[in-house]
Structures are given as C-alpha cells and as structure tokens.
Amino acid sequence: MNNYHLYEEIGHGKFSTVYKGRKRYSISYVAVKSIEKSRREKFMTEVGILSNTKHVNVVGFVNWYETRNHLWIIFEYCVGGDLLRLLKQDGRLPEEQVRRFSYRLRMLTQFY
C-alpha cells in the first residue's frame, strides 16, 4: 500500500470504505477499497472474479494488498461514480440513456 497516496473518501459499503488514490510517482488515479479483515471470504471472492475479468463494461482490477488491519483492492477509478449515485442526482433517466445502460449490462451478462 506504500505505492499509493490516498485522497478523499469517494464511497463506502457496509464493511468497506473507498478512497480516491494515486500511484506514487505517476499521474495514474485509482479507486482504493479498504475492507475489514472479518470479510476475508467476500474479499477473496471479489478479487477472484475481478482479477479474471477483463471487459470494457467491468471496472478494471489493478491489485490487492493486505496490511495489519485491513484488506485492500485497487481498482480503475470511475470518475462518474456508480449508477445509483447518478440516479440519486438526476432522478429519472431519459429513455435513450436507459437503453444505452441496458445494452451494456446485456453485453456483460452474455460475457458471463
């Protein structure tokens, strides 16, 4: 984890916090998810799936780490956040946009 600078929190789950990060000595920005060690099984499942998935519609996996108190996943940083945030901010989406998102999700389910 010494390879990354951590900036502000950009989201959180029940057992995790997600920060904006930057790889040291570079201008590569990432999302850094810190997870409680009690959630190791879920963490390993998430790492297993993401590290074996390379798809334009799935957030890119970079690496994972373990420190004394936490497990960490480094992801590609999605500037726009997630779909839920978009819906909360914009309310109902125009039909055309719903169609675009649905198409991407459909591509993904075909991939699996």
Ligand SMILES: Nc1ncnc2c1ncn2[C@@H]1O[C@H](COP(=O)(O)OP(=O)(O)OP(=O)(O)O)[C@@H](O)[C@H]1O
């Ligand atoms: N790669 C990313 N880029 C930008 N924001 C992200 C990224 N990953 C996660 N986030 C933000 O962090 C929030 C929480 O992340 P995520 O959905 O992965 O947690 P979770 O799996 O629900 O966590 P938990 O299992 O602890 O409940 C997302 O809703 C999103 O706002």
